[in-house]
Amino acid sequence: MIIKAIASGSKGNAYYITDGRTPLLLECGIPIKELQIGTGFKLSQVGGVIISHQHNDHCKSISDCIRAGLDIYAPSEVYTVKKVKGHRCKEIRPLKGFTVGTFYILPFECDHDCVNYGYLLHSNHSGERLLYFTDTYMVKYKFDGITHIMAECNYSVEAVDYSIAHGYIPASLKERLRMSHMSIDNLLEFLKANDLSKVQQIYLIHLSENNSQAEEFKTAVQKLTGKEVFVC
Ligand SMILES: [Zn+2]
Ligand SMILES: [Zn+2]
Helix, strand or coil: CEEEEEECCCCCCEEEEECCCCEEEECCCCCHHHHHHHCCCCHHHCCCEECCECCHHHHCCHHHHHHCCCCEEECHHHHHHHCCCCCCEEECCCCCCEEECCEEEEEEECCCCCCEEEEEEEECCCCCEEEEECCCCCCCCCCCCCCEEEEECCECHHHHHHHHHCCCCCCHHHHHHHCCCCEHHHHHHHHHHCCCCCCCEEEEECCCCCCCCHHHHHHHHHHHHCCEEEEC
């Protein structure tokens, strides 16, 4: 599996993945020009765009992607909020798997402040299995046979407290973060609860600009799992 973060974080998310047969985009939360550059000008070859939820940092260029002839897979709320429709807009439902090229994809519900899906992507070509989730304070499911993980690691409680104490963020943001984004502690708990025996790589995504410590997060996940860890 090749995984490339084109953009990650609250300013915009887009990830290019391929199993060697079917290239996909996870999210399109940046201008389409940047998607074209990020895919090496092979955007038209992408088998589909998988979107987690309606926030702009995940679906900013949905209209442009549809116009470019790409199929979109997203919760129906995304189409309503972004006011798009048509045969390119595939409506998906939690725990109802669907196929895109060589991928079988299972959406599952995440806990954010709007409808939000994570995805388990199984490649029939390579046999690899990628778990993807973001913008969720917890994941209630357990997964088998995962080989790659892309997981939100948004903040640490210490960094949030520091930011509040120094006036970088309002104190009210702490409660919102706690119920909508994944902290390093919650991510470590999730990793502990799952069978990671086949995991090769872990990608930490959607780090908060003010409230994260990239190197500390990477070390903590590496120490717990013994896996290769990347910060996007
Ligand atoms: Zn986001
Ligand atoms: Zn969001």
